[in-house]
Amino acid sequence: MKPKGKKKDDKSFGFDDEQPDGFVSDAEEPDTRRLVAEQNRKKKKSGGFQSMGFSNSVFKGITKRGYKVPTPIQRKCIPVILEGKDVVAMARTGSGKTACFLLPMLERLQVASAQAGARALILSPTRELALQTLRFTKELGRFSNLRAAAVLGGDSMEGQFSALHEKPDIIIATPGRFVHVCVEMELRLDSIEYVVFDEADRLFEMGFAEQLREILARLPDTRQTLLFSATLPGLLVEFARAGLTDPVLVRLDVESKLSEQLRLAYLRCREDERSLVLLHLLQHVVPAGQQTVVFAATKHHVEYIRLLLEKAGISATFLYSDLDPAARKINTDKFRHKRVDVLVVTDVAARGIDIPHLDNVINYNFPAKPKLFVHRVGRVARAGRQGTAYSILIHNEMPYLLDLYLFLGSKLTFTPNTSLDENVDWHGYVGTVPQELVDVDSEQMQLWHSSSSDLRSALQSSRNAFKQYLRSRPAASLASVKRLKEESSRSLGVHPLLRTAGATAADDTRAQLLDAVRSYKSSRTIFEIGVTTHQNGAKVMKQKRNKDEHVIERAAAKRKADELEEEGDGDETAEEKPAEPERVALAASSEQDISDTFSRVVQERKFDHRQRDRNKRRKMVQTGKDEENYIPYQAKDHHTEAGYSVTSAFERDANEAVLDLTMDDDTRHKLKSQTKRWDPKKKKYVGQSNDGKNKKIRTESGVWIPATFQKAGKYDEWKRKTQVDAREEDEEDAAPARRGGRGVKVIRHRKNESGPALGAGGPHSKRPEMRSKDQILKQRDQLERRRKRSTVGVGKNRGGKSRGGGGGRGGGAPRRGGSKGGGRGRGKGRR
Known part of the structure; x- marks a missing residue:
């Protein structure tokens, strides 16, 4: 043909x-494929998807998906991936990293391969991100004859066993469940040739290091490995050195960690006014018809906000990790298809989730790490669209805001306590909320809480959860805390976004008066309140004030001098405070490591050395020190690296480390080893083991993983329940029987891969391998069933072939339509 x-x-x-x-x-x-790619590149010089050499089926899927022009990260990454190289890609969130690894994967897997089984593996940190990747894979590969399966936590393992038995080409999984399935099914991943770590930094931060090592040990050495992330901390450099072969580093959009189309607003208020500010933003600031995602600290806050918005008549849905997987999918689809306007979530949706046409993000609780803030607000202003991020802060969250701007390397603008122009650009401003806006809904809020017991219960649960959240929240940097104390002396003005039109100086004065009343702090101590001057408490405090009066005056004079000095410096001092831009942060900290790890580094533009020299000379004149030879007590990118790491294993281990000085002699060591603890599951005291591997198991690859991944026999039970092996053999046996015709005894054969056709379980059949006891018993049962079928209703008549068999010798009545040709059946039927 x-x-x-x-x-x-x-x-x-x-x-x-x-x-x-x-x-x-x-x-x-x-x-041939190389000639096709070269022909396409020769015809198309526009730099679009046509010039990348994709086949017709992949390019058709790109067109149907709506992609027209590749993003910068796609333009840089896809040609390198198509060459078969290992790639570590870093780009800003929302820049199109998912299509970077899906399109080359679809193009590569279309080539026929002699290997059977899955050929591509994509690992995602969360269930939602994996489902999103699966949806994109089906959309882009709709014209490719490729099948994809998802192995996710929360789903039934039986369904995942069935999906893997169908031998999909692509597996999209979360690490924990995938390792569990691999151990249960004893999967060998020798056929995998394309591996992707999506949001790679998050995979390590969520504690999947052991699972990833087990997966890597099962993968072949000839695989192509890709790491994609919005950030690239130093941990991934070490992983790239160990798990990748001659990798290429692609770093784009690293100077601006946030999109230029994103507008930021920071609103400071009291803790009890946080819900009122949220209602005001959703009802009066956010335009009607726009979709908004509200980020809260815990699931209890999510439940409280959902009930509160329901009372206010705002359509909303919710999402958090403890929610049932089916409910999470339903709520996400409800928001995605615009049946509701507000989605209240925890940080489970902060990374990697792509919600089309999202307009606003509201941080109900400000995140403790700058990296988490970048991923939260990265849900908006994606693919060139504009978006807005509102952050509601209380006083103890202000140091984290200063940490954020140290991480971003930009300047934070405090709203002055004076009248501003109405047309001022409020982007990046931090200001207060006018009291009159809060008082509008205050009475209605109290009425809702008094009439609804569910709302009161949810409020109390959120307050208790917030106390636990504060214990686990990492502390802000000392530099930010110190700077906040300096800035607290200044009076913060009303945020320009919330200023009412036509505000006058009288309104500003009124707002200042209300702010002063709210922040009033008495100078008298508790010993002086409600007592006369002749009592002992008042006398002691008077003597104390007289003694320390000169210290108080000196501190006030120093504070005033510092304020005058800052006003005199102008913008020059403000230019020196931001940290070094992230463009050189990683290279400056580990230039030798990066050069040793990556064979090639793809960057967006070259570094201007002449501008660097001019900046260095100007800074040397201002500060009076040589920056090149000056060694600071901390690295230049200290704030950047601190923002990248969500959790620090070293800090956690150091805090938990205990120096035990009672173990110096053998007697105390023996007593320590004999100490027992109460096991609630066994209902008895058990011995304590100091071996760190007592709760871990060692796999065939030599990797220690938690004992919870130990094989439990679920796969064997599923095979016995579904009889998958018997069904496969019956299907193979039934195929030649259908081709043999009616009433004709057909000798069924099955071809073996290693030799000629072998009998399908006959008494003289030979098999190239040893059979187990279950296989022998199953074969005997099949032979017995076949013998019974052949002896029931099979007979010959004198006038023609028998259909359905005649009556038995013992006088049994003939079956319906028993004989064909008029003869009397003489088949050997059962009595």
Whole structure:
């Protein structure tokens, strides 16, 4: 059969006219694909997807998905990935990293391979991100004959066993459940040739290091490995050195960690006014019809906000990790299809989730780490769209805001306590909330809480949860705390976003008076309140004030001098405070490590050395020190690296470390080893083991993983329940029987991969391998069933072939339509 298409196209793609039927051998196929890619690149010089050499099916999926022009990260990454190189890619969130690894994967897997089983593996940190990747894979590969399966936590393992038995081409999984399935099914991943770590930094931060090591140990060495992330901390450099072969580093959009289309507003209020500010933003600031995601600290806050918005008549849904997987999918789809306007979530949706046409993000609780803030607000202003992020802060969250701007390397603008122009750009301002806006809904809020017991209960639960959250929240940097104390002396003005139109100086004065009343702090101590001057407490405090009066005056004079000095410095001092831009942060900290790890580094533009020299000379004149030879007590990118790491294993281990000085002699050590603890599951005291591996198991690859992943026999139970092996053999046996015709005894054979056709379980059949006891028993049962079927209703008549069999010898009545041809059946039927 000749291939479809015109003859001249076959010549242009390198087909030989002398070859019969346009046949191309497997050895020539890669050359043909290379010629196709070169032909496409030759025709198209626009830099679009056409010039990347994709096949027709993949390019058709790109067109149907709506992609027209590749993003910068796609333009840099896809050609390198198509060359078969290992890649570590870092780009800003929302820049199109998912299509960077899906399109080359679809293009590569279309080539026929002799290996059977899955050929691509994509690991995601969360269930929602994995489902989103699965949806994109189906959309982009709708014209490719490839199948994808998801192995996710929260789903039934039986369904995942069935999906993997269908031998999908692509597996999209979360590390924990995938390791569990691999151990249960004893999977060998030798056929995997394409591995992707999506949001790679988050995979390590969530504690999947042991699972990732087990997965890597099962993968072949000839695989192509890709790491994609919005941030690139130093931990991934070490992982790239250990798990990747001659990798290429692609770093784009690293100077601006936030999108230029994103507008930021920071609103400071009291803790009890946080809900009132949220209602005001949703009802009066956010335009009608726009979708908003509200981020809260805990699931109890999510439940409280959901009930509160329901009382206010605002359509909302919610999402957090403890929610049932089916409910999480339903609520996400409800918001995605615009059936509700507000989605209240925890940080489970802060990374990687792509919600089309999202307009606003509100931080009900400000995140403790700058990196988490970047991922939260990265849900908006994606793919060139504009978006707004509102953050509601209380006083103890202000140091984290200063940490954020140290991480971003930009300047934070405090709203002055004076009248501002109405047309001022409020982007990046931090200011207060006018008291009159809060008082509007205050009475209604109290009425809702008094009439609803569910709302009161949810409020109390959120307050208790917030206390626990504060214990686990990492502390802000000392530099930010110190700077906040300096800034607290200044009076913060009303945020320009919340200023009412036509505000006058009288309104500003009123707002200042209300702010002063709220922040009033008495100078008298508890010993002086409600007592006379002749009592002992008042006398002691008077003597104390007289003694320390000169210290108080000196501190006040120093504070005033510092304020005058800051006002005199102007903008020059403000320019020196921001940290170094992240463009050189990672390279400056580990230039040698990066050069040793990555074979090539792809960057967006070259560094201007002349501008650097000019800045260095100007800074040397201002500060009076040589920055090149000056060694600071901490690295230049200290704030950047601190913002990248959500959890620090060293800090956690150091805090938990205990120096035990009672173990110096053998007697105390023996007593320590004999100490027992109460096991609630066994209901008895058990011995304590100091071995760190007592709760871990060692796999065939030599990796220690938690004992919870130990094989529990679920896969064997599923095979016995579904009889999957018997069904597969019956399907193989039934196929030649259907081809043999009616009433004809067919000798069924099954071809073996290693030799000629072998009998399907006959008494004289031979198998190339040893059979187990279960296989022998199953074969005997099949033979017995076949013998019974052959002896029931099979007989011959004198006038023709029998259908359905005649009556038995013992006088049994003939079956319906028993004889064909008029004869009397003489089959050997059962009595």
